[in-house]
Amino acid sequence: MKKLLALLLTIVMVMSMVACGSTSAPATTTAPKADSPAPAATVAEPAQTDEPVTIHCLHYMVEGDKSAGFEKIQAAFTELYPNVTFENSAYSQGTDYFAQLQTAIASGDMPEIMMGNPGLYTDLIDGGYVMDLTGNAVIEGLGLTQADMGDVSYQGKWYAFPVDFKTWGVFYNKTIFSELGLDIPSTQTELLDICAKLKAAGYAPWAQWYSDGASVDIEMRPVVWTEAIQNGDNDMFEKLMSGEKKVADYPYFAKGLEAWGARMGNWARNDATSNKQSDANEVFLSGQAGMLYQGTWDYGTIESLKSPDFDYGFFFVPTDDSGAEPVMNVQVDQAFMVNPKAENADWAVKFMEFFLSEHMGTWSDNTMQPCITGATTENTTDFLKTILGVKAAGNAVGYGEFTVPFTSAYTAAYRKALTAYATYCCTGTATDGVNSVESCIEYMQELFDEEFAQANL
Amino acid sequence: MTTPTSAKESKMCNQPSSASAGFMEDFSPAAIKRGVYMDKINMPKRLSSSAARNHIGNMLFLLPTIILFSAVVLIPFIQGIPYSFTNWKSIVSEKREFIGLKNYVYLLKNKYFQESLVVTMKFTILYMLSSNFMGLLLALLIQRSSWFNNIARTVLFLPFTVSVTAGSIVWSYVFTDVYGTLTGLVSPLGMPGQIVYGMVIIGAWRDMGYTMLIYIAALQAVPRDYYEAATMDGAGKWRQFFNVTVPNIVPAFTTNITLLLAWGLRTFDMPMVVARNAKEGQFTAVYVYDSIFSNNKAGLGQAAAIILTIILVVLTQVVTRTLRRMEVEQ
Numbered sequence: 001m002k003k004l005l006a007l008l009l010t011i012v013m014v015m016s017m018v019a020c021g022s023t024s025a026p027a028t029t030t031a032p033k034a035d036s037p038a039p040a041a042t043v044a045e046p047a048q049t050d051e052p053v054t055i056h057c058l059h060y061m062v063e064g065d066k067s068a069g070f071e072k073i074q075a076a077f078t079e080l081y082p083n084v085t086f087e088n089s090a091y092s093q094g095t096d097y098f099a100q101l102q103t104a105i106a107s108g109d110m111p112e113i114m115m116g117n118p119g120l121y122t123d124l125i126d127g128g129y130v131m132d133l134t135g136n137a138v139i140e141g142l143g144l145t146q147a148d149m150g151d152v153s154y155q156g157k158w159y160a161f162p163v164d165f166k167t168w169g170v171f172y173n174k175t176i177f178s179e180l181g182l183d184i185p186s187t188q189t190e191l192l193d194i195c196a197k198l199k200a201a202g203y204a205p206w207a208q209w210y211s212d213g214a215s216v217d218i219e220m221r222p223v224v225w226t227e228a229i230q231n232g233d234n235d236m237f238e239k240l241m242s243g244e245k246k247v248a249d250y251p252y253f254a255k256g257l258e259a260w261g262a263r264m265g266n267w268a269r270n271d272a273t274s275n276k277q278s279d280a281n282e283v284f285l286s287g288q289a290g291m292l293y294q295g296t297w298d299y300g301t302i303e304s305l306k307s308p309d310f311d312y313g314f315f316f317v318p319t320d321d322s323g324a325e326p327v328m329n330v331q332v333d334q335a336f337m338v339n340p341k342a343e344n345a346d347w348a349v350k351f352m353e354f355f356l357s358e359h360m361g362t363w364s365d366n367t368m369q370p371c372i373t374g375a376t377t378e379n380t381t382d383f384l385k386t387i388l389g390v391k392a393a394g395n396a397v398g399y400g401e402f403t404v405p406f407t408s409a410y411t412a413a414y415r416k417a418l419t420a421y422a423t424y425c426c427t428g429t430a431t432d433g434v435n436s437v438e439s440c441i442e443y444m445q446e447l448f449d450e451e452f453a454q455a456n457l
Numbered sequence: 458m459t460t461p462t463s464a465k466e467s468k469m470c471n472q473p474s475s476a477s478a479g480f481m482e483d484f485s486p487a488a489i490k491r492g493v494y495m496d497k498i499n500m501p502k503r504l505s506s507s508a509a510r511n512h513i514g515n516m517l518f519l520l521p522t523i524i525l526f527s528a529v530v531l532i533p534f535i536q537g538i539p540y541s542f543t544n545w546k547s548i549v550s551e552k553r554e555f556i557g558l559k560n561y562v563y564l565l566k567n568k569y570f571q572e573s574l575v576v577t578m579k580f581t582i583l584y585m586l587s588s589n590f591m592g593l594l595l596a597l598l599i600q601r602s603s604w605f606n607n608i609a610r611t612v613l614f615l616p617f618t619v620s621v622t623a624g625s626i627v628w629s630y631v632f633t634d635v636y637g638t639l640t641g642l643v644s645p646l647g648m649p650g651q652i653v654y655g656m657v658i659i660g661a662w663r664d665m666g667y668t669m670l671i672y673i674a675a676l677q678a679v680p681r682d683y684y685e686a687a688t689m690d691g692a693g694k695w696r697q698f699f700n701v702t703v704p705n706i707v708p709a710f711t712t713n714i715t716l717l718l719a720w721g722l723r724t725f726d727m728p729m730v731v732a733r734n735a736k737e738g739q740f741t742a743v744y745v746y747d748s749i750f751s752n753n754k755a756g757l758g759q760a761a762a763i764i765l766t767i768i769l770v771v772l773t774q775v776v777t778r779t780l781r782r783m784e785v786e787q
Contacts, residue, residue: 095729099750106548123547123753211647213734271633274647279633409752419734423649431649431736450569454754457544457559 053084053344055351058101059115060093061334065300069366073359077351084347098408105129105339112348114337117151118159119405121337125154131338131345133158138353142373150400151332159337161352163360164369166333167316167387167396168218168295169326171302174311176203176290184313187321192262198290199267206263207289208272209280210422213415218295219263220418223256223319226327229397238404243452247445257437259319261425263293268426285310293317296387297333300368303381314383328387328396332372409454413447534766537759545756548749553756560760570761573744574768576737580653580660581721587661589713592668599669600676610673614666621663625730628659652737656727664720668713675709676702704783711780715773722769741765 057074061067067090074086089111091097098121101114105124114121114130124130133139134157144162152160177183180201185191195205209215228236228250236252239245247253264272269289271279277298284292285306294302302312316326338348355363360375370387390396399405406414420434420443434440541560545553564570595613599606616624632644632655642648645655679702687697725742732738739747745765748758 095733096750099746102548102750123550127547127549127551129549211732211734216734270637270641270643271647274629274633274644407753409754412747412751415734416736420736423647423735427643427648429649450567451752453563454752454757457556457563457754457757 050083053081053347055084055086055113055344055348056111056342057086057088057113057115057336058097058104058111059088059090059113059336060097061115062090062092063297063301065304066334066367066369069363072366073355073362074351076359076362077354080354081347084351110339110342112339112342112344113352114339115334116160116337117332117335117405118154118337119151120408120411122154122407124337125159129339129341130159131340131349133161133338133349136161136349136353138356142356144372145398147330147396147398147400148332148372150402151398152335153400160332160335161338161356162332162372163334163336163356163363164332164367164371165330165391166295166297166369167328167330167391168221168293169314169316169328171284171292171294171298172313172315173284173287173290174313176201176287177313182290184315185318186323188259188262188318189321191318192265194290195263195265195267203287204269204283204289205265205267205291206269206272207275207280207283207292208264208268208422208426209275209277210273210419210426212276213412213419214295215277215280215293216418216422217411217415219260219293219422220253220256221329222317222326223259224252225329225399225402226397227252227255229401230327234401235403237402237406237410240448241404241407241410241452243449247441247448253441253444254437256319257421257440261421261437263317264422264425272426273423281305296370299383303368314386325395328390329399330391330396331399333369409451410448413451414444417444417447538763540756541760541763543756545759547753548755556756560757561764564757564761564764569739570741570744572736573739573741576653576739577722577724577741580656580724580740581718583653583657584660584664584721584724585714585717587657588664588668588717589710591661591665592713593672595665595669596672596676600673610670613669616663617666619663621726622730624663625656625659625727628655628662629731646731649735649737652732652735656724656731659727659731660721660724664717668717671709671713672706675706679705707780707784711777711784714780715777718773718776719769722765722772 055074057070059067059070061070067088071086071088074088078084078086089100091100097115101111101116101121101124104111105127110129114124118125118130121130136158139158139161142162148162148165149158152158152162172184176198180197182194182197183190185194198205228234233250233252236245236250240247240250269283271283275283277294280292280294281298281301283289285302287310306312316328318326336352338345338352342348356373360371360373361377363369364371364375364384365377365379368381368384370384370391374388374392376385376388417432417434417440420432421437421440423429423431424435430439432443434443540553542555542557543553544556544559599609599613629644629646632646636642637644645651645658683701683705684697687701692700723742724740725746728738728740728743729746741761742765745758745762748754748761750758752758
């Protein structure tokens, strides 16, 4: 009896492992061969067929409103083409999206649509897993700027369908501001004065979320990106990664750290270095803090979480005392690449073209994000219209204007140094020897040198 | 070689009839073929058919685990060893060249890898000590059977059923919203120098219930006579604890310390969740993950994984052997 039970258990285990393996494994189980980048897409119209087609989408829209918006557009496509269904998988970009994407591809499990800005996924492009979309009629028809297209390009070719863009600035509590008689600041001195007044009145000036690397990065961008591009250093990241230039060779990093350090001041909350984005939202929306430095990707979340009587506004952060209107930074946010090696790549292209040509308004309404095309509907909020207006007026610099973006490894190293700086400013404790602007710059260079050494092993 | 006391026993043991059979005769092919029991070199006896059936049954029960372990852990690990000698970058790339021991030399000299080992060891030692201390303390308090103790054991074991990720997220809120509010201090998970201690608290909270159960089983197996004899000899409670209890529960120490040592060294999910960007969150397992997936240095990451595995195996072997020598035969 015991032997029979043991035999049965063994058979069940082995069958389950074989079954799991066979459902996920592709026809070939060997690792895909590296190809040269896929040639420019002149994708044939997919044959009209009743055969079921499944488009697998891998993305990092873990915010409910964005993935719901995406699924709505997918449903509209399925209405037109009932044989097409979608399978979506979402992972957090900050933790395991890239790992999941690489693992899926390396194991032969090819998603048709992959979310991401191509500059961060150059290995996939070099391996032939990202379709060259240069000359795609729908993308061309969007009439986007060179800066916008730069964000979805690599080595001069287009590799993703851009959908919307993001920027960052200060969400502020209008009720608290009104209570204390505060106005939107036009200079850095005025901003610091506001911080002091908020602190004196018992409010935390900022709801901070420095345990997330994205937050420390966006604090620097109004200075680093703006001044680098305005001074013609469009190849700054390229030269830093090649070792041709050092961090200290560019004054923007030190200036950005000084401006940010002044904003952090000595009024950080106890949770500044341990909060995540959602924690900072809670602090801001509960009225504990007067301001929240955040990206516009959080706008939809703030709208959905706030109480009906919570009144807030937004302004771009002034970084000096010139009084000039702050320049908006722009980066393509949601962008989608197509995998030419996936089974239904042609249908994926058709879906993305359908999305961009007919459903930008739907996207914006559902996700509360500004479309890259500037599309609006009667539901578009004043906030989004303001953001779109600033971009259209041209008072903006885009990440796509840099020749190449930082790779994910350099981005991680950059954010590590900035986090150490934030920790010192907020807690007074030096970590990794970072206790000043200069030591932060040195540490940043040390990390970049480490990346360079590893790349040349 | 034992001398059979009867012809039947002689037949069963299949031994030569003469106890004075020469040394070389024991090793003769004919003797081996007869399945002769050779005491001198401690060769195993031929098993009886029922014992053999038992062994086969036991092996069959173990087989699913062995297959799963081999397929998911052992074979991929062995397959990964050659990659550690290459400059393989992204895992989707086929380009890799043999570079010998360069990855290993680089890592052993690399400050950041060394720091990751230091922080991992610091966490592991503190976590192992605190989980075992708390587990033993709880076991001593609730080892006897009673309705209260039975409920307490269940409640104390519950954290072990919570996933590390979920538990870490909850604790991050506890540190921020409860600890921070009550003390006015920065959460230890956001304060350099305290992050490891914060993670030790999370780890000990989760695993002390597990160690407690192991210790309870060991405590209940200590014969009561020993305590009675010690009492009669005038030994007090502390004396009895150190001279009776501790020597008799060393096997439980062996189990718990070895297990927690291994768990601690390969901790990954907790620092990923609560200290992703902090220097003290750069455990060696996180270093491996970042090398392979974030930084696209798969060959380097694989070498780091192998170094970690070697350290883990060596340490657990040393600890296990040391503790086993201290075990008392009952």
